[in-house]
Amino acid sequence: MNSTGFHYSSSIVLAPPPIPLDITLRWAGHEKTGSASYWFDGMKRGNIDVVIWQGTTAGCGMVKRDGKLLPVPQGSAFLLTIPDRHIYFLPETSDNWEFFYLGLSGKEAMRLTFALQKKFGPVSANYGSPEVISLAQQIFHRVLANDLKDPVEASSLAYRFMMQLAASSHVPGSKNNDLLTAIHQYCLEHLSENIGVNEMADLTGFSRSHFCRRFRQETGKSPYEYLLELRARTALRMLQSGSLPVKEVAFSCGFAETGYFCKVFRKFFNTTPAAFRKYGSGA
DSSP states (O other), X not given: OOOSOOEEEEEEEOOOOSSOOSSEEEEEEEEEEOOTTOEEETTSSOSSOEEEEEEEEEEEEEEEETTEEEEEETTOEXXXXXXXXXXXXXXXXXXXXXXXXXXXXXXHHHHHXXXXXXXXXXXXXXXXXXXXXXXXXXXHHXXXXXXXXXXXXXXHXXXXXXXHHHHHOSOTTOSHXXXXXXXXXXXXXXXXXXXXXXXXXXXXXXXHHHHHHHHHHHHSXXXXXXXXXXXXXXXXXXXXXXXXXHHHXXXXXXXXXXXXXXXXXXXXXXXXXXXXIIIISOO
């Protein structure tokens, strides 16, 4: 029974990014509670769309959604949005609940969350894999150490976290996670080259059509969209942290033409590479 009443909490709220980004890290925290008063209502936490991920490292919590009670034991996590009709709390049957949590916003964070919820529900062991928990801990400790001051870098980590969630959310016992990790690593290593869907399919041994179908099922996007976004986000990080000319950044990320690179960059970040470097990187 949760009669001890103890409660420990450490959390940091981050400043908003200088420009709109598709995935933004809003807050990070670590908490341990044995208090019956630990209780949150998803309809009473404001009107701004936010994704909440909360991964259990000890004890057990509970989520109530759509009339169902869903335990959140060690090795699992919940993935919820606010505002939304749910509550999560420390149940009477649990002495404690220890967890890390992240708050993320942005249209891509919401889209991925809805896709994952549709496939696995609001609570799943897929959301609490060792890789996901480890990355959440790293993000929290960087925030706590005041080592994540730049909102754009924080957004990059938030994007990486959502990609890890997508990669870890596979049917237990399947090899999909290993394949996605291998594909991601291959694309990063060959990003400056003229690689495409055929090379990605060859890596898996599947036919192009079968690979594209499986890839969309696992990630919610086509291999082409995934690669294009990886190129764009890698370019964003290079613009933010380095001094290479825009043309060289484009070539390094696999864009043969600067004009096309600028078009893609604007599609994802609503600004041009030059404007981002001047105004969006904090320079």
